[in-house]
Amino acid sequence: HGPFDDATFERLSEGHWSLLVQAVDHYVPSIAALMDEFDFLPRWRLDDIMVSYAPPGGSVGPHIDQYDVFLLQASGHRRWQLGGKQPGNAPIIQGIDLRILQSFEIEADSDWTLAPGDMLYLPPGWAHHGVSQTDDCMTISVGFRAPSADEAITSYADYVGEQMSDSQRYSDAGMAPAEEVGELDDAAVERMRQFILSTLDNPEQVAQWFGRVMTQPKYIDQVVPLEEPMSEADLVAQLQDGEPLFHMPGSRFAWRSDASGTTLFVDGDGHSCSETLAKRLADPTPMYEEVLEIDGAKALITQLINSGSLGFMGEGDDEE
Structure with a gap:
């Protein structure tokens, strides 16, 4: 659904609705930076960050998610009620896009109102119901990849x-x-x-498959190859000019070393390289000229730029 124009919101009531925006971290660097707060988990396990806004009474209804999620209250207040672990075949309301539970019973001592800065963790399959309490309720959801x-x-x-x-x-x-x-x-x-x-x-075969599948982009159209390929000479020139190199929004990186060598997994593909280079390229922090000192860096970085996985910050882009 979406995008929505101003007229859409003007037709809505003053309460009892919600707006959900998925993969905000792919477009807003300051939201993407929240991923760093979850570095106790491997980056490849994180899926995306969704932001929801709701006026008073706004809710998507009681439901379950089949993945781990952290719910961080960014502004306003939201009341959360939990209904405990549910079976995978729990009855849902038919005929609507959302998987809303037919019945929802609140567990004892599982009713909280979150204020800005509060966070709630929900394991997979846990019934939950969140309702906005204020007109500035914004919740950040950090979700995790969990293939069925x-x-x-x-x-x-x-x-x-x-x-x-x-x-x-x-x-x-x-x-x-x-x-x-x-x-x-x-x-x-x-x-x-x-x-x-x-x-x-x-x-070894499982590892190679797993690295590829867990780095597949959430939205494949975000990883777009360059229309005019960059040369290694162009890469060197831009890095020597002090331009930082970034992971492109939506791109995913991971690496693995075993007896047969090291593989850097990027956006569903595997690239053989040194462990030193794989670690640096998988690190989400900006890269500068020093990365060229690693053996094999120029060729692999150029390839990843041309495939749309790495890039330089363009003019007019804003990191805030």
Whole structure:
């Protein structure tokens, strides 16, 4: 939904509505800086920061989220009531976009009003209901990435399938003569199970898939390749002029080292490089000319700039 113009808000009542803006950290650097306060968790676990505004009585209704979330009160006051852990199939109201619970019972001692600076943590599947108490109620929600089992299995299977050759096939090696020609016996099922496990149970393969899937952008259209590619010489010149290099809004970085080497994961892709370079490029702080002293930096940074994952702060951009 959105964007909304002034006329839309003028038609609304004085209360009992909410405006939710997702991925604000992708557009407002001062909001993105809040991520630094959660550095007790790996950056790749963080999803995005949503900001909600509501006049008195505004609420999305009692619901559950399937991921961890921190709710930070930025201004005004919001009353939160919790209903405890809910099953994944808890009945919801049908026919609307939001997953609002059909019934909601408040747990004892689970009713608070948050003031500016207060924060509430909610684990996955915990029923909660927040209602604005003032006309300046603004809440910041820091959400976390939590792939579901079906998403993970489907994604990993797709990744494994891309790595395998067509020659890897089921076979009947060691099979005893069939007693019944139409029977799918236990031995055949076990052979197939072992065949599947042998292709999937590969820790290095899991790590390579996991790094890629956990760095996929939330909104793919935010990572846009340059229309006119930058050269390594242009990169060096801009850094020598003192221009800082940044992660582009919405880009995601992570790295991993194992016995086979180091991989820098960026926006769903993997790049082999030194651990020193991977650590520096995954660090969200601005980069300056000194980064060029790391072996392999010029080539990889140029590639990431051209793919839209790294960039220089353009004229007219505001960090505030």
